[in-house]
Amino acid sequence: MPPRPSFFLHLHPPAIPAREARFRYTFGLGGISLLLFLLLVITGALELFYYVPSQENANASVQLITYLVPYGWLVRGLHYWAAQAMLVVVALHMLRVVFTGGYKPPRALNWLFGLSLLVFTLLLDFTGLVLRWDIDIAWALTVGTNLLKSIPLAGTTLYQMAVGSAAIGAGTVVRFFGWHIFGLALPAFFMMVWHLFRVRRDGGISRRLPTKVNAPPQSASHSVQNISRQELVYREVQAAVASTVVLVLLTVFFPPSVGAPADFANLPPEATAPWFFLWVQQLLQFGSPFLMGILVPAMLLTLLAVIPYLVDRRAEGVGEWFNRPGRLAQALTTAILLFVVALIARGWLR
Amino acid sequence: MRRLSWMLWLLFALTGCASRTEKSTASLAPAGTLAPAALGTPRWDPDRMQPPNVPADPRQADLGAVDYYLICMACHGDRGQGLTEEWRMAWGEDYNCWKSKCHAANHPPEGFDLPRTSPPVFGLGSLTSYATAADLYAKVHETMPWWNPGALSAAQAWNLTAYLLRSRGELPDEMELTTATAGVVRLHARVAPRGPERSLAILAAGGLLLGALALAGGRFLR
Numbered sequence: 001m002p003p004r005p006s007f008f009l010h011l012h013p014p015a016i017p018a019r020e021a022r023f024r025y026t027f028g029l030g031g032i033s034l035l036l037f038l039l040l041v042i043t044g045a046l047e048l049f050y051y052v053p054s055q056e057n058a059n060a061s062v063q064l065i066t067y068l069v070p071y072g073w074l075v076r077g078l079h080y081w082a083a084q085a086m087l088v089v090v091a092l093h094m095l096r097v098v099f100t101g102g103y104k105p106p107r108a109l110n111w112l113f114g115l116s117l118l119v120f121t122l123l124l125d126f127t128g129l130v131l132r133w134d135i136d137i138a139w140a141l142t143v144g145t146n147l148l149k150s151i152p153l154a155g156t157t158l159y160q161m162a163v164g165s166a167a168i169g170a171g172t173v174v175r176f177f178g179w180h181i182f183g184l185a186l187p188a189f190f191m192m193v194w195h196l197f198r199v200r201r202d203g204g205i206s207r208r209l210p211t212k213v214n215a216p217p218q219s220a221s222h223s224v225q226n227i228s229r230q231e232l233v234y235r236e237v238q239a240a241v242a243s244t245v246v247l248v249l250l251t252v253f254f255p256p257s258v259g260a261p262a263d264f265a266n267l268p269p270e271a272t273a274p275w276f277f278l279w280v281q282q283l284l285q286f287g288s289p290f291l292m293g294i295l296v297p298a299m300l301l302t303l304l305a306v307i308p309y310l311v312d313r314r315a316e317g318v319g320e321w322f323n324r325p326g327r328l329a330q331a332l333t334t335a336i337l338l339f340v341v342a343l344i345a346r347g348w349l350r
Numbered sequence: 351m352r353r354l355s356w357m358l359w360l361l362f363a364l365t366g367c368a369s370r371t372e373k374s375t376a377s378l379a380p381a382g383t384l385a386p387a388a389l390g391t392p393r394w395d396p397d398r399m400q401p402p403n404v405p406a407d408p409r410q411a412d413l414g415a416v417d418y419y420l421i422c423m424a425c426h427g428d429r430g431q432g433l434t435e436e437w438r439m440a441w442g443e444d445y446n447c448w449k450s451k452c453h454a455a456n457h458p459p460e461g462f463d464l465p466r467t468s469p470p471v472f473g474l475g476s477l478t479s480y481a482t483a484a485d486l487y488a489k490v491h492e493t494m495p496w497w498n499p500g501a502l503s504a505a506q507a508w509n510l511t512a513y514l515l516r517s518r519g520e521l522p523d524e525m526e527l528t529t530a531t532a533g534v535v536r537l538h539a540r541v542a543p544r545g546p547e548r549s550l551a552i553l554a555a556g557g558l559l560l561g562a563l564a565l566a567g568g569r570f571l572r
Binding site: 035042056057060061063064066068070071073074187234237241243244248249251252260261333 | 391468522524525526530531533535536541542544547548551552554555556558559560561565566569
């Protein structure tokens with residue numbers, strides 16, 4: 001009986017093909033996402049030493065971290081910017097995977113894992129934002145959780161699961177705190193590990209299929225030119241250093257704000273969603289909350305999810321930028337992302 | 351002999367304590383307190399009676415500076431030094447408050463009886479009874495001003511608390527004092543200045559970048 005493959009040895013490959021290891025193939029986006037996640041775990045753990053998840057003290061403890069704790073501003077700023085950057089990097093990683101056919105068989109299941117990680121990232125950003133408990137989150141929390149109420153049959157139950165009671169109140173902060181760490185970050189961690197594991201199990205980073213033109217004379221496994229593990233680690237360190245420096249500079253020059261404590265009895269006159277949910281806020285202007293706030297986003301997600309199952313099931317073109325067999329999948333994904341970005345821009349400009 | 355040595359020891363201990371107490375009292379004295387002999391003749395000092403400048407977009411502490419000037423400064427001093435001899439000298443002919451037209455026994459209705467001492471509010475050793483901004487706010491709101499306790503509105507009391515703490519270096523500029531945040535702002539704990547921390551963060555990032563570049567250069571040369 002052959003030995004079972006080691007799970008941990010699958011997390012970091014011993015070597016990857018030189019062609020696919022080029023920066024202009026991956027842009028290091030998957031690795032940077034992992035780095036950002038690890039940075040979020042570390043800075044989040046540091047914030048836990050001071051954060052108090054209660055309605056009375058949540059905002060005060062964020063102000064304490066930001067203004068009074070030595071280097072607290074740096075820890076919070078890195079956490080904030082890493083969270084924003086992760087959304088962008090994960091979305092770009094998804095685009096790269098689509099454009100290079102990385103979703104094609106046998107990687108269809110891992111495509112779904114990646115999509116679920118995108119949803120996890122969105123929800124982590126939202127729950128993390130709510131934990132500030134300042135005036136800026138009051139509308140976002142009210143509108144965002146009210147969307148759950150609009151779901152037929154299960155709406156009220158889901159709403160109560162999210163906010164902890166029949167209305168936003170004393171239990172909401174601790175509920176979001178629980179969701180943020182144990183309901184989302186922990187499952188996202190396991191999902192991410194599984195995602196990495198599946199990359200290796202599905203044959204490593206997506207690469208070109210051997211053809212008559214590029215097929216090696218001997219067996220493929222021995223002839224593909226690889227970069228060493230040392231070289232791979234070196235490139236990963238390069239990407240990590242560059243990303244960390246950018247995050248530190250963003251934190252120093254654009255520190256995240258924290259406003260006065262949230263007052264749900266006196267909501268600010270203008271409803272404002274966080275930038276990554278501006279597109280949902282814009283959608284809500286065109287129809288009912290359930291249709292525009294729940295069904296349309298769910299439909300967009302479903303369209304993305306079915307790409308390797310219904311839109312492009314062929315393995316041809318994998319590892320090639322803008323491969324011909326994947327044109328429909330590429331067009332669909334680009335259209336969805338452009339739609340979302342256009343709505344965000346519309347909300348931004350208003 | 352043993353009794354004598356005990357007495358000497360006791361004398362030494364007492365004088366030692368006395369000099370230590372004197373020293374600590376001197377170090378705790380607020381800035382601007384001078385020995386009476388060095389003060390000269392009382393002279394009205396218009397420079398020290400100037401109202402504070404209020405920025406166009408004032409923060410709590412900026413508004414508190416105005417309230418302090420109008421309500422508190424007479425008793426607690428222009429530098430938060432308390433009702434010191436030196437501060438009273440700046441009032442010129444009204445140097446002796448208790449005989450002045452404002453605070454004598456026959457003061458007019460807008461005047462009031464003045465206590466013999468008003469504690470300093472800035473400087474080491476001041477406001478030692480208060481641990482947090484919430485404690486200080488409660489004191490200001492409930493017992494100030496001296497002649498009409500409880501007359502300050504909540505906003506005025508918050509503004510004054512913010513001004514006192516900012517002047518003491520215990521409240522960051524950006525922080526707004528509210529019921530929620532006042533509990534976490536501690537007195538007697540100066541806020542670390544942000545500038546050096548920012549510089550160090552930038553230096554660390556620069557060092558990281560240089561290290562990575564050196565590593566890349568080393569590989570290139572090899």
